[in-house]
Amino acid sequence: MLNSLGIPKAPADTRVVVAMSGGVDSSVTAALLREEGYDVVGVTLQLYDHGMAVQRKGACCAGQDIYDARQVADRIGIPHYVLDYEGRFGQDVIDDFADSYLRGETPIPCVRCNQRVKFRDLLGTARDLGADALATGHYVRRVDGPAGPELRRAADPARDQSYFLFATTRDQLDFLRFPLGHLPKTETRALAERYALPVAAKPDSQDICFVPDGSYADVVTKLRPGAAAPGDIVHVDGRVLGRHEGIVHYTIGQRKGLGIGGLKDGAGHTDSDPLYVIRLDAPTRRVVVGPRDALARTVVYLRDLNWLAPLPAPGTAIPAQVKLRSAQPPAAATLTLGEDGTAEVRLADPQHGIAPGQACVAYDGDRVLGGGWIAATAP
Structure with a gap:
């Protein structure tokens, strides 16, 4: 029993x-x-x-x-x-x-x-x-x-x-x-x-436990000073819009706190469309920004896949719902598993702000099929 x-x-x-x-x-x-x-x-x-x-x-x-x-x-x-x-x-x-x-x-x-x-x-x-x-x-x-x-x-x-x-x-x-x-x-x-536990009224833990004041950038720059190296903020069309004090201060999809004003056209008019971080080019220390449409992705490549469901036949496209960030709702997709711990995810509809380093977790209803780390994305 x-x-x-x-x-x-x-x-x-x-x-x-x-x-x-x-x-x-x-x-x-x-x-x-x-x-x-x-x-x-x-x-x-x-x-x-x-x-x-x-x-x-x-x-x-x-x-x-x-x-x-x-x-x-x-x-x-x-x-x-x-x-x-x-x-x-x-x-x-x-x-x-x-x-x-x-x-x-x-x-x-x-x-x-x-x-x-x-x-x-x-x-x-x-x-x-x-x-x-x-x-x-x-x-x-x-x-x-x-x-x-x-x-x-x-x-x-x-x-x-x-x-x-x-x-x-x-x-x-x-x-x-x-x-x-x-x-x-x-x-x-x-x-x-x-149960009269002494922690009954204790608030839930918030943020990352080893970041004393909530500033991730301060912790990273203390451990890896190179993360604070300055570089250019560049528009997707190639224009240099300004300078930044380290890519550690940015994440893909970020809109606020970019440190640049509105874009101006040849007549001096300001473009009212907001700018977002589109990608981070670590080797050149460039923060690439652009309109929200430039964030749209339909293909996601995963590494270090952990699969909990029975393994499908090689090359099989697995229908699933995937979460690309913890707070985002699941999105319809198909997954094709590779032989070396990789997978390719094809989204039914474009998603915005998908960041390498985050996780992509696949579900079948309420069951976790598996997941992996986002290595790259493609339009």
């Missing part, structure tokens, strides 16, 4: 490691499982310098959050461990974040953290602790399907985090559990109050 986590053991005989960030979601996850009688062990990761962390309110894995996680563990009566993953996080997430900006990309460090730290290193630690599963507070669902576990959107679309978990492998998904995937956030808050 299977328990509520789909494991053929009694809850008391099932050890579950819970990744506790010190926030409401992971705290409720631990409390729920503890209430159901599971052998729960809380683990919190120290990911970066405490001196920087304590200055950053609303961040995960910071000094205050480690204290909060310990308080929750004491409240619900489970063992709690803090693991120093600062070196791994610095190399696999922060350095990758800075290098990505240096290449003119727009990175997603939260995906890298899940991919390279939480669901790789922490999952291995959970196994070493004799766990039967690793549970997190992510809003996503794991469903046992005919071909194995499937990753699906959360029941609450407003809280769905499946886009950020596209890089989860099949083996990892087999070991992972997401007890909050069927709940709205309001119910999670209500449970935190019912």
Whole structure:
């Protein structure tokens, strides 16, 4: 007989490691499982310098959050461990974040953290602790399907985090559990109050945890001074419109803060059409701008593809809905998978502001088929 986590053991005989960030979601996850009688062990990761962390309110894995996680563990009566993953996080997430900006990309460090730290290193630690599963507070669902576990959107679309978990492998998904995937956030808050958790009223984490004041550019230029090298702002028609203080300050699709005035024609009239960042040319340090129409793309090329659905025959065009940014609605497309971890995505309708370094995640309804990193685009 299977328990509520789909494991053929009694809850008391099932050890579950819970990744506790010190926030409401992971705290409720631990409390729920503890209430159901599971052998729960809380683990919190120290990911970066405490001196920087304590200055950053609303961040995960910071000094205050480690204290909060310990308080929750004491409240619900489970063992709690803090693991120093600062070196791994610095190399696999922060350095990758800075290098990505240096290449003119727009990175997603939260995906890298899940991919390279939480669901790789922490999952291995959970196994070493004799766990039967690793549970997190992510809003996503794991469903046992005919071909194995499937990753699906959360029941609450407003809280769905499946886009950020596209890089989860099949083996990892087999070991992972997401007890909050069927709940709205309001119910999670209500449970935190019912359990009298000390974090019940704690606000959600915002932005990137290792950016103390919300300025990504400051962090990148500190780590990679070359990202602040000046260059030209150039119109798609070749005109040089001005200068910039580093491509790190720009992302594809950006409209505000370009640092240039309106264009003027030969008669001195100002063009009222707004300008957008069309592309970033890192080798020449050029920021290319133009009208919104110049952002339109119908082909997207992916690298480092992670495919969770059964693999199709080579050359098969797979109909899907794809998300090209976390906050954008899905768009109709077809995908053709390559043999070397690549894929070509053809969009049914042009999309605007697609940025290399972001993720493209493919869905069939609420099921995550897989996804990859955007390498390039084409009209």
